[in-house]
Amino acid sequence: MNATKTIDTTGIDIEKIRADFPLLSRKVNGKPLVYFDNGATAQKPNRVIEALNHYYRFDNANIHRGVHTLSREITLAYENARNTVRKHLNAANPYEIVFTKGTTDSINLVASSFAKKYISRGDEVIVSVMEHHSNILPWQQVCEERGAILKAIPINEAGELVMEEYYRLLSPKTKIVAVAHVSNTLGTINPVKEIIAAAHAKNIPVLLDGAQAVPHIKVDVQELDCDFYCFSAHKVFGPTGVGILYGKEKWLNAMPPYQVGGGTIKTVSFEKTEYADLPLKFEAGTPDISGGIGLAAALDYVNEIGLDAITEYEHGLLQYATTEIKKLKDVKIIGTAKEKAGVLSFAVEGIHPFDIGTLLDQLGVAVRTGHHCTQPLVAFYCIPGTVRVSFAFYNTKEEINIFIEGLEKAIRMLK
Amino acid sequence: MTIEETEQEIVDEFELFDDWMQKYEHLIELGKSLPIIDSKHKTEDKLIKGCQAQVWLHSELKDGKIVYTADSDAIITKGMVALMVRVLSNHTPDEILNAKLDFVDTIGLKQHLSPTRSNGLVSMIKQMKMDAFAFKVKSE
Numbered sequence: 024m025n026a027t028k029t030i031d032t033t034g035i036d037i038e039k040i041r042a043d044f045p046l047l048s049r050k051v052n053g054k055p056l057v058y059f060d061n062g063a064t065a066q067k068p069n070r071v072i073e074a075l076n077h078y079y080r081f082d083n084a085n086i087h088r089g090v091h092t093l094s095r096e097i098t099l100a101y102e103n104a105r106n107t108v109r110k111h112l113n114a115a116n117p118y119e120i121v122f123t124k125g126t127t128d129s130i131n132l133v134a135s136s137f138a139k140k141y142i143s144r145g146d147e148v149i150v151s152v153m154e155h156h157s158n159i160l161p162w163q164q165v166c167e168e169r170g171a172i173l174k175a176i177p178i179n180e181a182g183e184l185v186m187e188e189y190y191r192l193l194s195p196k197t198k199i200v201a202v203a204h205v206s207n208t209l210g211t212i213n214p215v216k217e218i219i220a221a222a223h224a225k226n227i228p229v230l231l232d233g234a235q236a237v238p239h240i241k242v243d244v245q246e247l248d249c250d251f252y253c254f255s256a257h258k259v260f261g262p263t264g265v266g267i268l269y270g271k272e273k274w275l276n277a278m279p280p281y282q283v284g285g286g287t288i289k290t291v292s293f294e295k296t297e298y299a300d301l302p303l304k305f306e307a308g309t310p311d312i313s314g315g316i317g318l319a320a321a322l323d324y325v326n327e328i329g330l331d332a333i334t335e336y337e338h339g340l341l342q343y344a345t346t347e348i349k350k351l352k353d354v355k356i357i358g359t360a361k362e363k364a365g366v367l368s369f370a371v372e373g374i375h376p377f378d379i380g381t382l383l384d385q386l387g388v389a390v391r392t393g394h395h396c397t398q399p400l401v402a403f404y405c406i407p408g409t410v411r412v413s414f415a416f417y418n419t420k421e422e423i424n425i426f427i428e429g430l431e432k433a434i435r436m437l438k
Numbered sequence: 439m440t441i442e443e444t445e446q447e448i449v450d451e452f453e454l455f456d457d458w459m460q461k462y463e464h465l466i467e468l469g470k471s472l473p474i475i476d477s478k479h480k481t482e483d484k485l486i487k488g489c490q491a492q493v494w495l496h497s498e499l500k501d502g503k504i505v506y507t508a509d510s511d512a513i514i515t516k517g518m519v520a521l522m523v524r525v526l527s528n529h530t531p532d533e534i535l536n537a538k539l540d541f542v543d544t545i546g547l548k549q550h551l552s553p554t555r556s557n558g559l560v561s562m563i564k565q566m567k568m569d570a571f572a573f574k575v576k577s578e
Contacts, residue, residue, distance in 0.1 A: 052458070375512035377491045378466075382514075385458050407492070407511055436463055437513055 033336040035328065040417050043068040043324075047417060054387025057422045062207055062366055062413030063391055064257045065238060067321070071261055074320035078313040085309055087286060101312055104319035105302075111322045112252060113243040114269050118301040121275070122310050125266035126234040127157040129253035130201070132268055132305060133230055134161035136278040137199060144170035147196040151176040151184055151213075152403055153206045156396040158232045162201060176202070178403065182209035182358035189218065193225055200229045204236035204252075208395040208411065209358025210341070210366030212240070219248055228274060234258055238415065239337055239364040241330045244269050256314060260415075261321035265314030268305070275301050282307040333416045337365055340414045344423045351431060357409045368395075368409040374437045376408045382433035383410075388426050441533055444525045445541035452545040461545075462514065469516030472523065475509040486565050491515040493562055497569035499577070503528050504570055518547065518559055526566055531574035535567055 041047050044066045049056045058066060084093035086101045102117070109117045123129045142148065148162045152175045159173075166173045174197075176189045184202075193200075200222045205212050219229045228250035236242055237254040244252050252269040256262055270278075280287055280298055284307040289297040298304045325333070344367050348354055353372035371379060380392035393408040394401040401408055412426065439447075455461045475484075479496035486493040491512030498505045506527045510516040525541070526534050542548045548559065 375491055375515075377512045378514045382459075382462060385462065432459075436459070436466060 033332045033339070035332055035336040035416060037417070037419055040328070041419075043070070044417055045069065045072070051387045051389070052385050057388040057418075057425050059412040059414065059418065059422070059426060060389045060391050061238070061415040061418075062235060062258070062395075062411060064263065065260045065415050066417070067260055067262070068324050070324045071317050071320045075262060075313050075317050078316055082316075083312075086312055087303070097312060101310075101315050104315040107319035107322050108267055111242075111326065112267075112269055113245050115245060116272060119269055119272055119275065121268040121270065121302045121305045122315050123253075123266045123268050123305075124264055124311070125255040125257070126232060126253045127161075127255075127266075129251075129266050129268035130158055130230070130232065131161045132281040133251050133253075133270070133278075134165045134201075136281045136305075137228075137274070138165035138169055138171075139279050140277065142166070142169050142171050142198050145196060146171040146198045147174055147192075147194060148172070149174045149176060149189070149192050149197055149200045149202075151202050152178050153182065153184070153209060153211065153397065153400045154201075154203055155207050155232065155234070156398070157234075158201055158203060159399070171198070172196075175399070178400070181360050182206065182211045183360045184211075184213055184218075186214065186217065190221060193221060193227065195225070197222075197225070197227050200227055201232070202229070203232045203234075204242070205233075205239065205364050205366075206358065206397075206400075207235045207366070208368055208397045208400055208409065209360065210235075210363040210368065210413075211358055211360035212236070212362035212364050214362075215249070216247060223248065228271075235365065238325075240334050250274055256318035256321065259318075259321055260324060261318035262311075262314045265311045265318055267318075272301065275305070280304050280307070284308050328416065334364070336416050337414050337418075340418055340420065340423065341365065341367060343420055344412060344414075344426075347423060347427045348430070351427070351434065353434070354430075357404055357406070365414050367412045367414075369412075370404075370406045370409050371434060371437075374434065376410045378437050379410050379430065379433050382436060383426070383429050386425070386429040386432070388429050390426075441525055441529055441537045445539070448521060448525070449541050449544050465517030465521075466513050467517075468520040468524075469510075469513045469518075472509070472516055472520040473507055475507040479507070480509065486562050493519055495519070495562065495565055495569070497566070497573070499531075499573045502577075503530055504534060504573060506566060506569075519562060521547075522559075522562060522566060526570075531570040531577070534570035535574065537567075539563060 046066045082097050084097045086098040105120050106117050108120045148166055150159055150162055163173050174192050177185045179185055204215055222229045230251035231249045233252050233254040238259045250271050255266040287299055287304055287307045289299050355370050357368040357370055376392040380390055383390055391411040475494050475496050480494045484494045484496055486495055491510055493510045495508045506523045508519045508523055510519055
């Protein structure tokens with residue numbers, strides 16, 4: 024492959040990597056699959072598939088309760104998985120890592136639980152215009168419930184947060200700031216360190232939606248000094264249905280449980296219940312045990328390749344795709360921030376994104392079209408939606424060429 | 439022409455094409471030929487729910503027969519609307535309510551359009567039939 028020769032300076036062995044992902048050899052509509060919908064969900068390496076398989080064949084038992092060998096073994100494996108996540112995010116303590124169902128669940132947990140204790144009438148919550156609905160609606164709901172006000176940091180035409188406006192929005196009424204680390208629609212990497220520092224100067228905690236960041240860039244929660252960090256396993260090559268909430272110990276301890284039930288308690292009586300210590304306080308019911316173990320397998324895999332190499336390789340893909348797409352007439356890139364990761368969103372003058380997506384699918388190219396669950400953002404650009412190409416480290420320049428040819432063909436047909 | 443005859447005509451038309459690109463090209467052409475809905479009918483209440491691309495459908499009763507006009511902001515969707523309008527327009531409410539519309543499956547449209555689109559198509563047919571039902575009830 025030419026791709027190997029031209030962009031292997033990053034140390035990415037593309038052929039070996041692609042062989043690790045069985046789904047990538049599939050054909051779609053008679054064509055080799057070009058999977059450019061990684062922002063929606065990433066494909067899974069054999070390592071992850073085997074971890075899930077092994078769990079159900081040999082290891083299945085419930086965790087944290089049985090005295091028998093299987094239960095002890097799997098409890099240890101699950102806690103090891105938690106520690107793998109801790110290391111990956113460089114969190115200080117394993118009990119600051121809470122297993123959830125996904126990013127949406129993590130944000131709902133914080134919004135609901137944090138609001139109960141800290142948000143009251145007249146208070147304010149700050150999000151941004153570029154947020155995924157999952158980082159708007161939980162806050163909108165708690166604000167409505169508690170008579171608080173939801174404010175949004177505006178963006179500029181390039182798809183960057185207008186930081187002066189952010190500074191203006193921060194007020195003594197602000198109780199929490201919740202923003203995306205990387206935008207799912209635009210690929211913008213937000214200046215989260217600056218956002219956090221400014222909020223902390225006023226003792227305001229910050230939650231980062233890291234769903235689109237963790238698969239592409241190194242995240243160090245202690246260096247960022249964020250108060251909460253959320254991501255989903257399935258976008259970082261792990262299984263669906265499991266995600267992570269990192270929370271600083273002081274906040275997680277102070278917040279009331281979100282859901283209650285089995286596993287969340289120390290003692291229960293009808294008069295009073297004493298809740299368990301972290302993180303079990305937030306993990307009601309039997310969790311997705313195989314999911315947690317699968318996530319650890321995925322993170323191990325990613326770390327063996329190395330996030331620095333991944334970031335650099337994907338940056339090469341993004342630059343190449345951006346250069347190539349700019350050559351096409353009537354194509355407008357949506358999101359031209361200086362700092363971007365993994366995502367190329369665009370609109371074609373006079374053509375609906377759904378039409379392009381439908382025709383690309385006929386050519387075996389999987390892209391996402393529409394509003395990407397960011398309707399306020401799409402409204403800002405006054406377009407019906409975008410076509411979004413989102414990369415993973417198993418994608419190649421050859422695939423970009425196939426996509427560009429397909430796009431040209433689609434535009435010709437639709438004009 | 440009966441509804442079934444128009445359906446057969448469409449099936450015959452689509453059989454001429456060897457591959458899916460040609461079928462889509464045809465669909466796109468059909469979309470371009472669709473009579474555009476009067477802009478006064480392109481309102482929120484004429485929007486068909488369940489379709490991610492926007493579709494507007496307007497129905498009128500003329501001499502006991504329903505005349506449909508429609509539009510979409512996506513051209514392939516518009517092509518699908520055009521097929522439906524061609525098959526169902528200028529028929530009585532009863533004929534429309536009884537139409538099976540098997541041709542959608544026969545020409546592979548339902549199967550080849552993504553679920554989102556497919557749902558849009560289903561919603562569109564449902565709306566056309568609901569309008570027919572409303573006219574039927576009104577005239578009884």
